[in-house]
Amino acid sequence: MKNKKTVIALGLALAIIIVAFAALFIMNRPEAEKGNKTISVTVVFSDKSEKDYSIKTDAQYLGDALLQEKLVTEEEYSKGYYTVIADQRADYNLDKSWWCVTVNGEMTNVGINQQPISDGDEFEITNTPA
Amino acid sequence: MYISQVIMSHLPNIEIVSLLIIIITRKFGYKALASIYVFVGCEILTYGLSMWVINYLYVWLVLWFSVLLIRKIDSPLIYSLISAIFGLLFGTLCSVPYFLTGGITLGVTYIVGGFWFDILHCSGNFVSTLFLYRALTRIMDKMIKTQ
Known part of the structure; x- marks a missing residue:
């Protein structure tokens, strides 16, 4: 009892x-926005080098836009958990490194697949070491 | 604990460290703290020093203390629920340094951003504890008897 x-x-x-x-x-x-949008994505790699991508898309979420540009793999997109972005790995479970995502200078508070995109958004995805 | 974490490191937020802490705390009470902090030490040696170290210094204490309060109860379901709650709150417990350094905005961002991982952690803890508690407890009892 x-x-x-x-x-x-x-x-x-x-x-x-x-x-x-x-x-x-x-x-x-x-909230997600429908229709054609242009966003910029800057990937900052572990050696601090950067690569800029200008993405024209009608995707509503960042995950879809990154998949469109083949910056992420289908496998990780389907899981919604990303370790490899732009061919570089940051895996928290292996070495405590992770991908930090900011939009217009502020940290996002949802995952990449749930992050809505709006026309003109500037994303920065940074390989953050332990 | 350390070996299980390394083996399962490719599964996001799925771990049996919580279950091992539950069993060791039930059997050894306060002495279980030694195991917990040896585990934390191994993690630090493997992954180096960073913000997560601050989290690891206190977060496992919450589970340890919760189990210590009811260690006389021997129920897989109760410990599964405790483990599930702990998994669900893991992100929130780890957000304390972010609240202190970045304020409410950063703290809430950290919690909300890890929501789905906490759900995964909660489910994994519940299932692993429910199905492995009895077997691992028996193994622990045998090991204690042979000593």
Whole structure:
């Protein structure tokens, strides 16, 4: 009986936390824009060199635009978890390096596949070491 | 703990470190802290010093303390739920340095940006604990008996 109460309490706590997170995510998620857009993407590599890409696309999200330009692989696009961008790897699970994404100078607060793009957006994707 | 983390490092946010901490804490109580910080030390030696080190110094304590409070209970489901909650809150717990250095905006950005990874962490912890708790507990009991 005691364990049953604990299980119910923990189950409720888990459900409440999931709902709270979902609400936080929805409140902070930016809106997608339809139609043709031109965005710029600067990839900053581990040696601090940079490469600029001007992308004309009607994609609504950054992941789709990057896939269009073959800057990311289909496999990682389908998973929504990117380690290889522009042929360079940054894998947090291997060496704690990661890709930091900013839009118009500010860090994004969603994943690449969920990041909406608007005409004129300037993205910077930086290989950030541990 | 360290070996399991390295082996599973290619699976994003899937780990059994949480489960091992649960089992070791149940069996050894306060002494489990030694295992936890040996693990943290191995991670630092492998990956070097960075912001994540600050996170690792305190984040596992939350799980350890939660289990310490109820260590007499022997229920895979309860520990699965605790592990799941811990996985879900992992990103939030790790966001503390970002709140302190970058304010509310950076902290919230960090939490929201890692939302899907926390969901993955939560699910992985729940499933791995539910299915492996009994087997690993038996192995730990055997190891303790043979000593």
